[in-house]
Every structure is written in C-alpha cells, then in structure tokens.
Amino acid sequence: MSIQEELNRIALENGVQYFGVADLSNATDFIVDQGGKNLSEYPYAISVGIRMMDSIVNKLTHRNERAALLNYKHHAYDVINSRLDMITSILSSHIQDNGYAALPIPSSKRIDDERICAQFSHKLAAHLSGLGWIGKSCLLITPDNGPRVRWATILTDAPLQATGTSMESRCGNCNECVKICPVQAFTGRNFVEGENREMRYDAKKCDDHFKEMENNGQLAVCGLCVYVCPHGRKKN
Structure with a gap:
C-alpha cells in the first residue's frame, strides 16, 4: 500500500468524507503572496473535508431561534474544525514517521486581519485537488453537497x-448566494483564475457584519450563503 493510500484510509477511518491531493506547482505566486515563501517549499497539499449536518444548516434562516444559531456555531463550525485539526495532526504525524515533511494548516485561524485571510487557502487545495469549484460566494462548492463542507489542509513533500x-464553475446564472447575503458582500462574478478576490467578494463587509452582531450581544453566526446554494440543498 502506498503512503497516499495509507493516508486516505486513515482519513476515512477518522470521519473524513473528502480526501484529495493537489499539485501546487502552478500556484506558487498565490501561495507566497498569502502565506510567505516558506509555504512554497511544499509541492503538494492534502485536502480533507467533513460534511456539515443538513439538519443544522437547514435552520440557518431561523434567525430568531438562538438554539438554531448556537447549534450551527457549535456543531457545524467549532466541533468540525476541531475534528479537522485532529485529523490533519494524525495524518501529519504519519507522514513524518515515514520520513517526509508535513505542515498541517489550522482549519480556521486568521493570520492577516487587514486582508482577512488565513496562512493558506483551504479552498485552493480542495479546488486544485478536483473536489469542487470556487463559487460566486467564494466558497468551495462540491458537486454533491455544495458548500456544506469544512476543509483543512496539510502541506507536504511526500511522493503523492x-x-x-x-x-470548472457550475454556478451558471445562479445568484442565490448574492441575493441572500445580508450585507451584499458578493458581486455575482464567476471565479477567474488569478483575479483578485475583491472582484467577487468584499470580505470586510462580512467581517464587519460579524463584529456588529457581537457588539449587539448576538451570536456571530451567518452562513446564509452556505444554506442557500442549490448544490447543497438539492437533496433536502
């Protein structure tokens, strides 16, 4: 069994529904710009994803039900992110034990408050792995579950x-995520390789919305773009 097959098996045994490997050779400039030159030393990214529970996501329009929003924040965000971090730690240890380098990227940790971004784009890894496309919501859209998946990444030099x-995008003329956004953060443009995120998404509007909710004593929960995407709702 190859190391890639072993990693896939371990990931599945630990509750992952999505496992992919991305060749990063054509994304060096983007990686360096976002996370620094050190990250460009890794030729591959392992992308792992866990599907959110539909019973929780489907309640996101119930904005006056605190329990519904709390369930989303806890189970569909905090808990799944913790599970992803544990899984990437386990996989990274296995890679290291086999003599290769591995760098697990936290599932949800911002390092740049000005650009509002993480050290590395989980969406990039999943996209380049062939697991989905970047939607008009700037979320990774899977063909079977839409954006109802959380992601984490491991950078490695293992021979994968x-x-x-x-x-390719399958959003077509759909603009459901654009219409439902409470702060009109999306422009409705389809993803174009190499184009700045700002052409499609104003991250500051989204960030300010969360801060406003916190300042008003509300749970900082939105997720409406996750809820409304037809690719995730089609089974419900």
Whole structure:
C-alpha cells in the first residue's frame, strides 16, 4: 500500500468524507503572496473535508431561534474544525514517521486581519485537488453537497499523486448566494483564475457584519450563503 493510500484510509477511518491531493506547482505566486515563501517549499497539499449536518444548516434562516444559531456555531463550525485539526495532526504525524515533511494548516485561524485571510487557502487545495469549484460566494462548492463542507489542509513533500485538477464553475446564472447575503458582500462574478478576490467578494463587509452582531450581544453566526446554494440543498 502506498503512503497516499495509507493516508486516505486513515482519513476515512477518522470521519473524513473528502480526501484529495493537489499539485501546487502552478500556484506558487498565490501561495507566497498569502502565506510567505516558506509555504512554497511544499509541492503538494492534502485536502480533507467533513460534511456539515443538513439538519443544522437547514435552520440557518431561523434567525430568531438562538438554539438554531448556537447549534450551527457549535456543531457545524467549532466541533468540525476541531475534528479537522485532529485529523490533519494524525495524518501529519504519519507522514513524518515515514520520513517526509508535513505542515498541517489550522482549519480556521486568521493570520492577516487587514486582508482577512488565513496562512493558506483551504479552498485552493480542495479546488486544485478536483473536489469542487470556487463559487460566486467564494466558497468551495462540491458537486454533491455544495458548500456544506469544512476543509483543512496539510502541506507536504511526500511522493503523492494529484487526485484531480481545477474544476470548472457550475454556478451558471445562479445568484442565490448574492441575493441572500445580508450585507451584499458578493458581486455575482464567476471565479477567474488569478483575479483578485475583491472582484467577487468584499470580505470586510462580512467581517464587519460579524463584529456588529457581537457588539449587539448576538451570536456571530451567518452562513446564509452556505444554506442557500442549490448544490447543497438539492437533496433536502
């Protein structure tokens, strides 16, 4: 069994529904710009994803029900992010035990408050792994569950094989995420390789919305773009 097959098996045994490997050779400039030159030393990214529970996501429009919003924040965000971090730690240890380098990227930790971004883009890894496309909401959209998946990434120099390539957008003329956004953070443009995120998404509007909710004593929960995407709702 190859190391990639072993990693896939371990991931599945630990509750992962999505496992992919991305070749990062064509994304060096983007990686360096966001996270620094050290990250560009890793030729591959392992992308792992856990699906959120539909019973929780489907309640996101119940904005006056504190229990519904608390369930989303706790189970569909905090708990799944913790599970992802544990899984990437386990996988990274296995990679290291086999003599290769591995750098697990936290599932949800911001390092740049000005640009409002993490050290590395989990969406980039999942996209380049062939697991989905970047939607008009700037979320990774999977064909089977839409954006109802949380992601984490491991950078590594282990001898892996890419599981796919960038998937073309299937958003078409749909603008449901654009229409439902309470702060109009999305422009409705389709993803274009190399184009600045600001052409599609105003992250500051989104960030300010969360801060306003916190200042008003509310739970800082939105997720409406996750809820409304037809690719995630089609089974419900």
